[in-house]
Amino acid sequence: MYALRKFAEGAPLPNPWIDGWKRERKKVVGYFCSYIPDEIIYAADILPVRIRARGCIDTPMGDAYMSATTCSFTRCCLELATRKQYDLLDGVVACNSCDQVRRLYDNLRFKAPFPYQHFLSIPSCVSDVTIDWFKHELSKFKKNLEESFGVKITDENLRRAIRVYNESRTLLRKLYELRKRDDPPITGTEAMNVVLAGVTIPREQFNELLARLLTEANEREGVSNYRARIMLVGSLLDDPNYVKVIEDLGGLVVTDSLCFGTRYFWDLVDETANPLEALAERYLSKVSCPRMTDGHPARTKFVRDQIKEFNVDGVIFQRMKFCPFWWGEIFMLHRELKEQGVPCLELEREYVLSGVGAMKTRVQAFMETLKTR
Amino acid sequence: MGEEWYKKYEEIGMEEWPSDFSTWKTMFLGFLAVAKPNPPDPFTEMLLDMFVDVARARMEGTRIIMHPFNYGPEIFYAMNLQPLMQEVFSVGLAPFHMNEPYIDITNQIGFGDNPTICNAQRPLIGACTSGEVPNPDLLFYLSAPCNSLATTYQVYQSMAGIPTFNVDIPYWDYDPTLEFYDEKTMGYVISQLKDLISWLEKETKQKFDVERFKQTMIWLNQARENVMEHNDLLKAVPSPVNSLESWRNYLIMVLRGGTPDAVKLTKWTRDYAAANVKKGIGGVPDEKIRIAWPYTHVFFDQDLFPWLEENFHAVTIMDMLGYYYVRSHDTSTIDKCFESLAIGTLDFSMIGTCRGPAEYYIDYLLRFVKDYKVDCVIMPIQFACKHVYAIARLASEAVRQEIGIPVLITGCDPYDSREVPSETIRGRIAEFLTQIVM
Numbered sequence: 077m078y079a080l081r082k083f084a085e086g087a088p089l090p091n092p093w094i095d096g097w098k099r100e101r102k103k104v105v106g107y108f109c110s111y112i113p114d115e116i117i118y119a120a121d122i123l124p125v126r127i128r129a130r131g132c133i134d135t136p137m138g139d140a141y142m143s144a145t146t147c148s149f150t151r152c153c154l155e156l157a158t159r160k161q162y163d164l165l166d167g168v169v170a171c172n173s174c175d176q177v178r179r180l181y182d183n184l185r186f187k188a189p190f191p192y193q194h195f196l197s198i199p200s201c202v203s204d205v206t207i208d209w210f211k212h213e214l215s216k217f218k219k220n221l222e223e224s225f226g227v228k229i230t231d232e233n234l235r236r237a238i239r240v241y242n243e244s245r246t247l248l249r250k251l252y253e254l255r256k257r258d259d260p261p262i263t264g265t266e267a268m269n270v271v272l273a274g275v276t277i278p279r280e281q282f283n284e285l286l287a288r289l290l291t292e293a294n295e296r297e298g299v300s301n302y303r304a305r306i307m308l309v310g311s312l313l314d315d316p317n318y319v320k321v322i323e324d325l326g327g328l329v330v331t332d333s334l335c336f337g338t339r340y341f342w343d344l345v346d347e348t349a350n351p352l353e354a355l356a357e358r359y360l361s362k363v364s365c366p367r368m369t370d371g372h373p374a375r376t377k378f379v380r381d382q383i384k385e386f387n388v389d390g391v392i393f394q395r396m397k398f399c400p401f402w403w404g405e406i407f408m409l410h411r412e413l414k415e416q417g418v419p420c421l422e423l424e425r426e427y428v429l430s431g432v433g434a435m436k437t438r439v440q441a442f443m444e445t446l447k448t449r
Numbered sequence: 450m451g452e453e454w455y456k457k458y459e460e461i462g463m464e465e466w467p468s469d470f471s472t473w474k475t476m477f478l479g480f481l482a483v484a485k486p487n488p489p490d491p492f493t494e495m496l497l498d499m500f501v502d503v504a505r506a507r508m509e510g511t512r513i514i515m516h517p518f519n520y521g522p523e524i525f526y527a528m529n530l531q532p533l534m535q536e537v538f539s540v541g542l543a544p545f546h547m548n549e550p551y552i553d554i555t556n557q558i559g560f561g562d563n564p565t566i567c568n569a570q571r572p573l574i575g576a577c578t579s580g581e582v583p584n585p586d587l588l589f590y591l592s593a594p595c596n597s598l599a600t601t602y603q604v605y606q607s608m609a610g611i612p613t614f615n616v617d618i619p620y621w622d623y624d625p626t627l628e629f630y631d632e633k634t635m636g637y638v639i640s641q642l643k644d645l646i647s648w649l650e651k652e653t654k655q656k657f658d659v660e661r662f663k664q665t666m667i668w669l670n671q672a673r674e675n676v677m678e679h680n681d682l683l684k685a686v687p688s689p690v691n692s693l694e695s696w697r698n699y700l701i702m703v704l705r706g707g708t709p710d711a712v713k714l715t716k717w718t719r720d721y722a723a724a725n726v727k728k729g730i731g732g733v734p735d736e737k738i739r740i741a742w743p744y745t746h747v748f749f750d751q752d753l754f755p756w757l758e759e760n761f762h763a764v765t766i767m768d769m770l771g772y773y774y775v776r777s778h779d780t781s782t783i784d785k786c787f788e789s790l791a792i793g794t795l796d797f798s799m800i801g802t803c804r805g806p807a808e809y810y811i812d813y814l815l816r817f818v819k820d821y822k823v824d825c826v827i828m829p830i831q832f833a834c835k836h837v838y839a840i841a842r843l844a845s846e847a848v849r850q851e852i853g854i855p856v857l858i859t860g861c862d863p864y865d866s867r868e869v870p871s872e873t874i875r876g877r878i879a880e881f882l883t884q885i886v887m
Contacts, residue, residue: 142839143860145564145832150839172620175596179839182807186843195806197620200592200599205640206617212633369592369599369615372607400566400833404600407560408607422559 077296079289080266086273086282087316089128090164093277097123098164103225106165106190108181109173110335110365111198113355115345116218117169118279119237120227125165126275126336128314129153132428141183142176147398148427149312150180157188167192167224169217172200173367174401192224201370202360211356218352234351240279245341247286248274251293252338255330256386259298264308264329265320271336272314302328304389304446307382309333309409311365311395311402315429322392325439327446331386333379339363342378366405375405376412383418390419390446392439397424419446455485458497466504472581473500476541491717492697499537499704503583506531512653515585515611517598518569518770519800521793523707524642525589527665528649528657533585534703538576539569543748543864551575552865560604564832568864569745570601577608585611587652589645591794593618594803595836614648616641618800623808638791659783665707666786669793672706674777675715680767682722684821687731688739688764689722692754694732695771696746699798702773706793731764738763738886741823743802743814743844744830744837745770747874749866756875761882766821770798772813807840811847818852825886826856829874831863857881 086093094104105117106127114124129152137158138151156162168190170181178195185193196213199206218229251270254261262270270289274282303326308319314336319329332338343362346354363378364371382388391413395402410420421442423435458481466474477500484493506513513531516522518540522532542548552568554575555561561571576582588611590602599615606613619634646657676698682689698718705711725732740757742765747753757763775796778789795801802813818826826848830838838860845856859877862868 141842143830143832143835143841145860146835146839175835176839178620179807179836182840183843186807195620199617199619201615201617203641203644205637205644209617209619209633209637216631366600366603367596369590369603372603398565398833398835400561400596400600400835403561403565404604408604410559 077289077292079285079292080262080269082285083266083270083273083289086277086285087269088130089125089276091276093281094123094125094164097278103166104164105167105169105192106162107169108177109171110340111173111359111367112169112171112196113214113359114275115234115237115241115355116214116221116229118240119229119233120221120225122166122221122225122227123278124275127153127162127165127168129156129427130314131161132156137187141187142179145398146179147176147396149396150176152427153180154183154187157184160188162188162190165190167194169194169196171196171198173198173365174399176398194220194224199360200368202368207353207356207360210360211352214352214356231351234355235347237279238345238347238351238354240283242344242347243283244274244279244286245344247283247290248341250290251286252331254290254293257298258387259300260328260330261293261296261298263299263319263323264306264332265316265323267329268314268316268319268336271340272316275336275340299328302326303443303448304328305330305387307331307333307379307386307388307391308337309379309391309393310406311399312336312427313394317429318394318425321429321432321435322439325436326443327390327392327439330388331382333363333375333382335365338378338382339365366401372405372408376409379409379413380416383413388418390421390442392442393420393422395422395424397426454489454494455481458501461501467507467583469580470504470507470583472538472542472547472576473504473583475547476500476537477504479545480541491714492701495701495705495710495714498710503531503533507583512586513583514587514589516589517591517602518703519594519598519797520589520591521669521702521706521797522704523665523669523793524645524649524662524790526707527662528646528653529655529661530587530649530653532704533583535573536569538582539572539864540748542572543866544751546749546866548572548749548864549867551579551581554578561601563862563865563868566600567595567597567831567833568862569831570598572864573601573605574608577605584609587611587649588613589615591616591618591800594799595834597833612652614645616645616794618795618804620805623806625808625812634795635788635791638794639787642787642790642794663780663783663786666780666789668709668712669707670777670780670789672702672711672715673775673793675712675719676702676773677776679715679719679722680772680774682719682726683766685726686739686822687729687733687736688766689725689730689732690718691732692740692758692765694718694722695767695773699770699773703798733758733762733764735762736764737761738825738882739821739823740765741814741818741821741826742766742768742828743772743810743817743826744768744828744834745863747829747861747871748863750871750874753871753875757878760879761887763882765827766823767817769802772802772817773798774801803836807843810837810840811844814844814848815851818848818854823854825854825882827878827881828856828858829861829863830858832860832868855881855885
C-alpha cells in the first residue's frame with residue numbers, strides 16, 4: 077500500500093519530510109515525551125519531532141555520565157547527542173517524565189547543549205490544582221517559544237493546531253477500529269510505523285496520508301493466518317522490528333498501551349475551551365503512563381477495555397531494563413489480569429533490539445499456551 | 450543508662466504487640482539491647498519511644514499514617530495522627546542483615562531488582578507479603594525525590610488497599626535568581642497541603658484544629674532554628690562533633706518534627722556542638738580529613754564512619770539526609786504557617802537538593818565543600834538511584850574544576866550488603882584516601 081510505504085519512510089530520523097521542512101528554512105524542535113503538547117510547537121510553525129535514538133549501538137558516554145544502571149534509551153540519546161546526531165534539531169523540549177529523562181536533559185545541557193532548550197514541569201497527579209499548574213507551565217512554554225524563535229502563537233494558531241492534531245487522533249482511532257476485525261487489514265508492525273511517522277512528519281501531510289491509508293486498508297485483504305491476538309503494553313518502544321518478532325511467531329498485535337501507540341493519541345483535546353486550558357486538561361487526564369501516581373486504576377481499566385474490545389487472547393508486557401515505573405506498573409497489572417484469567421508474558425528489553433533469540437523462545441512458548449484461533 | 454528508665458522499656462517489650470508488629474517489636478528489642486550498656490541519652494530514648502508510640506497507637510485506636518523519609522511528620526501530629534516513617538524498616542534492619550529476607554521475598558514475587566528500584570522501599574513489599582509490617586490506616590507520599598519511591602508506594606497501596614494521598618513536588622527549572630522556581634510554586638504546594646488536610650479530615654472524621662497547627666509550626670520552627678545553628682557550628686575546624694551527629698538531627702526532624710521533643714533534642718545536639726566549639730574539642734580526635742558525603746549512609750555498615758574516624762582521622766561532616774537545611778520562619782499567622790510548611794516540604798532533606806535540575810545538587814555540593822572546608826567527596830550511590838547516579842559525574846567534574854578536590858563515586862546498595870560488601874566499599878575508600886587524598 078502506498079501510504080504504508082510512505083509511513084515506513086517517515087518513521088526514521090531524519091527523513092525526507094524533515095529534510096523538506098528544513099529546506100524551507102523552518103525550525104525543527106525535538107521533544108522527549110508524550111506528555112509534551114506538540115500542538116504548541118506546531119502552532120509556532122515549528123516542526124515537533126519526538127526524539128528517538130535508533131541507530132545507537134553502544135553507549136560509552138552514556139554509561140560514563142549517567143551510569144550503566146540508567147535506562148538504555150536515555151544513554152543512547154546522550155550518546156547520539158554528543159556525536160552530533162541530533163544536529164538537525166534547532167532545540168529540545170524535555171519534561172520530568174521520569175528521573176532518567178530529567179537527568180538526560182541535565183546531561184544534554186552540560187555536554188551537548190541545543191540552541192534552544194526548555195523544560196516543562198508536569199505534575200504527577202490530576203486535580204484542579206495540578207491542572208492549573210500545568211496550564212501555567214504551558215503558558216510559560218508558549219511565551220518562551222515566542223521569544224526564542226521570534227514568533228507569535230495566537231489563540232487561533234493554537235486552536236488550528238489542536239484541530240489538526242485531533243484529526244490525527246480521530247483518524248488513528250479509526251485505524252485502530254479496523255484492527256478489531258477478525259482479519260485486521262493492518263499488522264501491529266505497520267501500525268507502529270504509522271504512529272512513528274506521526275511524530276516526525278508535518279501533521280497535515282500525516283493526516284492526508286492517514287486518510288489515504290484508511291481507504292487503502294479497507295480494500296486490503298485482512299490478516300487471518302495468525303495464532304493469537306496480542307495486546308502490547310509497556311514502556312517506551314519505538315522499534316517496529318520488536319513487534320515484528322512477535323508477529324513472525326504468530327502473535328498479531330491488535331492493540332497496545334504504548335507511548336508510541338494509544339497513549340499518544342487516544343484522547344482528544346476539547347476544541348471549544350480555552351486552548352491552553354484544554355491542552356492542560358487533556359495531557360494530564362489522558363490515558364496515562366505510570367509517571368502519573370494516581371492513575372493506576374484508570375490504566376487498568378483502559379487495558380481491560382482494550383482486551384475486551386479488541387478480542388485480545390494474551391497480553392505481552394515489555395519493560396525497558398532499569399525502568400522503575402514500568403516494573404511497578406507491570407507488577408500490579410500482571411497480578412490483576414492474572415486474577416481474571418488473562419494470559420500474560422513479561423519481557424525485559426534494552427532500547428536497542430538485542431537478545432532476539434531468547435525473546436523468540438519466550439514468545440513462542442507463550443504462544444503455545446494460548447488458544448489457537 | 451539509668452536502671453529504672455531501661456526497665457520501663459523492657460516491660461513494654463514484654464507486652465503483647467499486635468501480630469503485624471512482629472518485626473517492629475524485634476527492631477525495638479534490638480535497639481533496646483544495643484542501648485542497654487550505654488549511658489542514658491535523649492536521642493536513644495526518642496528512638497525507643499517512636500517504636501512504642503506506633504505500637505501503642507494501634508492498641509489504643511489512634512490512626513497510623515505511613516509516610517516516606519523525605520517528609521516531616523508535623524502536619525500528622527497536628528492532626529492527632531501517629532506518623533510511621535516507612536524507611537525506618539530498611540534503614541533499621543540493614544545493620545542486622547534483616548532486610549535481606551524481605552528483599553528476597555520481593556524478588557521472588559517479582560517486584561523489581563536492585564539496580565532498578567531502590568531497596569530503601571522495596572523490602573516493604575516483601576514485609577507486606579509476609580504480614581510482618583505494621584499495617585497503617587493511611588498512606589502519604591510525594592512525587593519526589595525519586596521514581597523508586599513513587600513506584601513502590603503505588604505498589605504498596607495497591608497490595609494493601611490503604612487510602613492514599615500524594616503530593617506533587619514541582620520540578621525545578623534552573624534559574625538562580627529564583628529561590629522557588631516561580632511565583633506559583635508556593636501557592637501550588639500550599640494548595641496541595643490544604644487538600645491533604647481536607648483529605649485527612651475526611652478519612653479521620655476529625656476537624657483540623659488551627660490553634661494546634663499553629664503551635665505545631667512554632668515548635669517545628671524552633672527546632673529548625675536549632676538545627677540550622679548546629680549546621681553552622683559544624684563549619685568549625687576541627688568539627689565539634691563526630692560523623693553521626695547531623696544524621697541524628699535528620700532523624701529527630703523526620704520522626705518528631707513539630708513536637709516539643711524535637712525542640713528539646715535539637716537544642717541538646719546544638720548545645721553539645723556549641724560547647725565543643727567553645728572548648729576547641731573535635732568530634733574526631735586529631736582531625737585530618739574532612740569529608741563531604743552527598744548521599745545516604747551505607748546503612749548496613751554502621752561501623753563505617755567510626756572506621757574512617759579511627760583509621761584516617763576523617764570526619765564526615767554531613768551526609769545528604771543530615772543536611773537538613775530549612776530555616777525557621779515567621780509563624781505569626783495561619784498563612785505564614787502554611788508557607789513555612791510548604792517551604793519545609795520543598796526543602797526537606799534530599800528533596801531540596803534532588804527535586805530539580807543538576808545545578809541544584811551541584812550548587813549544594815559546591816557550597817557545602819566551601820562552607821565546611823572539605824578535603825574530599827565520597828558518594829556511595831545506590832545502583833537504582835537514577836536521580837543522583839545520573840548526575841554524579843557532572844557533580845564530580847564541577848567539584849574538581851571549581852574547587853580542585855577529589856571525588857569518589859562508588860556504586861553499592863546501602864540496604865543490602867550482598868551486592869557490594871563492606872570490605873569492598875572500605876577497600877575503595879581506603880585506596881581513595883591513601884592514594885589520592887592524603
